[in-house]
Amino acid sequence: MYPDRVVSGMRPTGSMHLGHYHGALKNWIKMQTELPCLFFVADWHALTTHYDDPTVIERSTWDMLIDWLAAGIDPSQSTLFIQSRVPEHAELHLLLSMATPLGWLERVPTYKDQIENLANKDLATYGFLGYPLLQAADVLIYRASQVPVGEDQVPHIEMMREIARRFNHLYGKEKGFEEKAQDAVKKLGSKRAKLYNELRTEYQQDGKDEALEQAKAMLDDAQSLSMGDRERLFGYLEGSRKLILVEPQSRLTEAARLPGLDGRKMSKSYGNSIALREDKDSVTKKIKTMPTDPARVRRSDAGDPARCPVWQFHQVYSDQPTREWVVNGCKSAGIGCIECKQPVIDAIIKEQEPMHERAQPYLDDPSLVRAIVADGNDAARRLALETMRDVREAMGLAYS
Ligand code: SF4
DSSP: OOOOOEEEEEOOSSOOBHHHIIIIIHHHHHHTTTSOEEEEEOHHHHHHHHTTOTHHHHHHHHHHHHHHHHHTOOTTTEEEEEGGGSTHHHHHHHHHHHHSOHHHHHHOHHHHHHHHHTTTSOOOSHHHHTHHHHHHHHHHTTTOSEEEEOGGGHHHHHHHHHHHHHHHHHHOOOTTHHHHHHHHHHTTOHHHHHHHHHHHHHHHHHOOHHHHHHHHHHHHHOTTSOHHHHHHHHHHHHSSOOOOSOOOEEEEOOOOOOBOTTSSBOOGGGTOOOBTTOOHHHHHHHHHTOOOOTTOOSTTSOOOGGGOHHHHHHHHHOOHHHHHHHHHHHHTTOSOHHHHHHHHHHHHHHHHHHHHHHHHHHHHOTHHHHHHHHHHHHHHHHHHHHHHHHHHHHTTOOOO
């Protein structure tokens, strides 16, 4: 089977804030130590909503890459690249579009939500309807096994899986597949070949999932097979098709939700965000002026943390004893709000210190970021070209 791999991207539509850090980046940083990861700047995706003002994209792209590096994405562990620098994403998107039923795209729940949320923009465009398909191409082109997502994105991954399945069904039928697959079985050696056939029968006739898993594990271990034969045998286990595109799995992320300064979702457009590399004074000022429980008009009024956005920051940043101190002090009016906010200010500044340090060399010499991304673009493109070679061949487009 193809190696495990994670793919994820972000749209460069403005600077990154702490909501992005706690919501997604921290997960990326964790994942890069577990599996090979490809992280990309989704600049074409930014165009789906910013087609009328693309100027923000270039600046945001480079700022965002520095933010990723500042946050702790390590280019020696992860591949960082820019979507539009791997034009094969567009080619696969186009090819997939030929066989993707329109209804699949219209049904994606976020499609209607976004149109309503961004009512000030005309999103009745072909590109916007097709963006989940472009997302599918972004993932399928790397044969990614896992995609980190929040709950709301799970239907997108389901659709990617349907698209991969449909593609394999339509185009995975190669001439003489059955004979080629049986030849490949022989190459496993007599003992393994016998076991493979038994497990295949158990799965196909009796629907035993364990047999399928056992056979897949055996193929993973079979060193003697070429990549083509291995894929044939994976496909042969389940039917009579070669697996060209891999169905990715959703990897649900347990993200801490850091709201904005006013308790709504953190967003630069709401003016309630703290930038990832905001300077200390500005962080202090923003937290100090954050709204609190409206019931605490005077210092002597008791409050309730459940009605206060500062409390939500404590839930992300403070340890248990500090949280108890907040709850007791707030409900008894034993502490003032400024006092209550200080541990949050200290924790944010402490969290950001190493980010500022890591960002500095890239700010001093932007060519360092350019070089990291150039390497990442090349590495990503090599993988994308491998998949496209198989896709073109399967679709009958590899003629000269
Ligand atoms: S004491 Fe803390 S939790 Fe209570 S209202 Fe003030 S800032 Fe909010």
